[in-house]
Amino acid sequence: MTTEVRVPALGESVTEATIATWFKKPGDEVAVDEMLCELETDKVTVEVPSPAAGVLAEIIANEGDTVGPDALLARIAEAGSSPKPSAAPAAAKDEDKPAAKPAETTTQPQARTEPAEKSQEGKNNMSGKSVDVMVPALGESVTEATVATWFKKVGDAVAVDEMLCELETDKVSVEVPSPVAGVLAEIIADEGATVDAKARLAIITEGATAGAAPAAPAKEAKAADAEKVESPGAGPEELKQRSDVEDAPSAKKAMAEAGVNRDQVTGSGRDGRVMKEDVAKAASAPQQAAPAAPAAVPSQPRPAADAAREERVKMTRLRQTIARRLKDAQNTAAMLTTYNEADMSGIMQLRNEYKDAFEKKHKVKLGFMSFFAKACSHALKEVPEVNAEIDGTDVVYKNYVNLGIAVGTPQGLVVPVVRDADQKSFAEIEKEIGELGAKGRDGKLTMADMQGGTFTISNGGVYGSLMSSPILNPPQSGILGMHKIQDRPVVVGGQIVIRPMMYLALSYDHRIVDGKGAVTFLVRVKEALEDPRRLLMDL
Structure with missing residues (x-):
């Protein structure tokens, strides 16, 4: 016996949605109301919970597909049932294809490739090819987004579906997961950049390990140098670093909801950025004495000195x-x-x-x-x-x-x-x-x-x-x-x-x-x- 998973109500004026992310794959066990996937409409993200407990037997609509109201998304079988072998998500289908395109597959030590390696996840053929990370579907009327935060840097190892960066549109924040396991070879769209709906964000070397990661591109090195001199003035170095690091929007929201102070959270992201899961850890940890307040920065007559005590944050699209x-x-x-x-x-x-x-x-x-x-x-x-x-x-x-x-x-x-x-x-x-x-x-x-x-x-x-x-x-x-x-x-x-x-x-x-x-x-x-x-x- 199988249970159908269909598109939930989207609103009277919304006629279609795009499959943004599947959080489960065929064969995974699911509980009642456990989130299966996320849909994106013109302005908001819609979560699709599981209507029954069992095993995800088949995915009908893959990531990136456009679906209408009440469209069939997947089927759930009773626990113990086996999923249909043909129902692999789109990402898995791509991995099964032979590496036929020379532009994508190479064994030479070129700028964006690494030698092929076997994946620890049990994949039989990891080609070492360069895989583009694209802007996910933003909705029919949304034409551009802003890169808010990168949670990985060039050379970092990434797992399938691990969050790479966060984009902001007029109404919602959109998380960008990694389409494959490997190493982040190049970041194309830096933080603060405005990208269109079909833009390329980064390149991942599939199957590579962190030790075999390519050197950071020249523009990454320049960006790193720019960060060092971005904050003028003679304030403490740690203050300058702190003002340059912007926490994830989802983390800011979580801190506001939990009433957690930024100083109580240890960031695990790039350059110490606070991520959503860091806030959850801090909120669940036993309350400790508040850290001593830093010594007040003395007032300086020169305007440049005040810059070290200021924080410039880009307005969210909302x-x-x-x-x-x-x-x-x-x-x-x-x-x-x-x-x-x-x-x-x-x-x-x-x-x-x-x-x-x-x-x-x-x-x-x-x-x-x-x-x-x-x-x-x-x-x-x-x-x-x-x-x-x-x-x-x-x-x-x-x-x-x-x-x-x-x-x-x-x-x-x-x-x-x-x-x-x-x-x-x-x-x-x-x-x-x-x-x-x-x-x-x-x-x-x-x-x-x-x-x-x-x-x-x-x-x-x-x-x-x-x-x-x-x-x-x-x-x-x-x-x-x-x-x-x-x-x-x-x-x-x-x-x-x-x-x-x-x-x-x-x-x-x-x-x-x-x-x-x-x-x-x-x-x-x-x-x-x-x-x-x-x-x-x-x-």
Whole structure:
């Protein structure tokens, strides 16, 4: 009996994906939900887990193949079954081919080749040929990437599927594994280089050993020399070296999530770079006393001396995209912000009264976001232009509410979407917001999770913000900014009382939303928050 592995849901607007990496080969045992392979769409990476336990019997779609939704990827047999001999992945098929091309196979001591050797992995014929490392599939609309980090240097031995380098695109980081075992003979695209979707990154001498590695090319030597003089000034040598070494983006993310300080991690990558697995080791190790802080570098009158205490880090493509989109919003929309404040005592009293019963029944905590989601949904029905967008010379009114929730992650700001929020209950909204927030922090959001929003809520209050003017999330015409709840004196019934107050900010596109509509929207949100019974009565 076999179980089929098919392409998971990719999102309503995504029609195809590319097989990026197979983590298993035919004959390997797999457990339920163990990751089999990784697909890449236009913007995100999709993991494909095993639907059953057993043995990977056959791989249907090889690395580099383009597949559609629900396409057959592989078959899993019951444990004890033998895989079909014809189902070897593409890499294995290439190894079985006779070495017929003189350009690729040579036994002469030329620049990029080594004598053939037998592999310790049990391969019968290791030719010593030069194998190109190419940019993996980046997605249909992604045309280029930036080489972020090399984890190997020329002359290092590499194993099959061992990570060589990491590329960055607009939305995701792409790891580049080694297609064969051997020695890294040449790095063609250095760190910081921008490469297209079909570029060559490096050359590996297949089957060679580290001792037989060729000398580093001239440009590698020049790059090494450049590193020594890149940091001007008279600061300590170790500071200069530290500023030149950039850790892997995946490691930076892991450190942020685990709360691990960079000084607690020992890097195993090139030049001491920290890799993801190094962070995992540091996080699981017993806590030790923090190392003594280095002596402060005395202030120098010469500007050159300050350079040794500075660190220059290239912006990730995600951060560049965020910067570009936010600036485009300011340049395109006639953006204006109106403010109000809400007395949160009604919601806080309601939460305190029902939070235990709510959590017991629905298995999720009752937070503030569901109240804001419902309040905005009601207000958008009354002021539909805030829920609309401009398309050329047309205004498109949305008769539904897909609510974007801005989430800060170690990689940057993302806005997953709660679809049909106006049709969902408080419990459904709380559960979905919790799930989307967790996926955002773990870097698991898909394009489908972030598409189709009609209005956005941004909660700067969780970071302590008392007041701000949020920037629109194009092509939307409105965004609500929540802020910190703070006790303030207010006048109620002619008396000065202390109440938990929150400033509210609505930024809107004045091209289609008039001041009257914007103020009316914010007043309706305020009324619903101050008297939550209005939500139940649809008022």
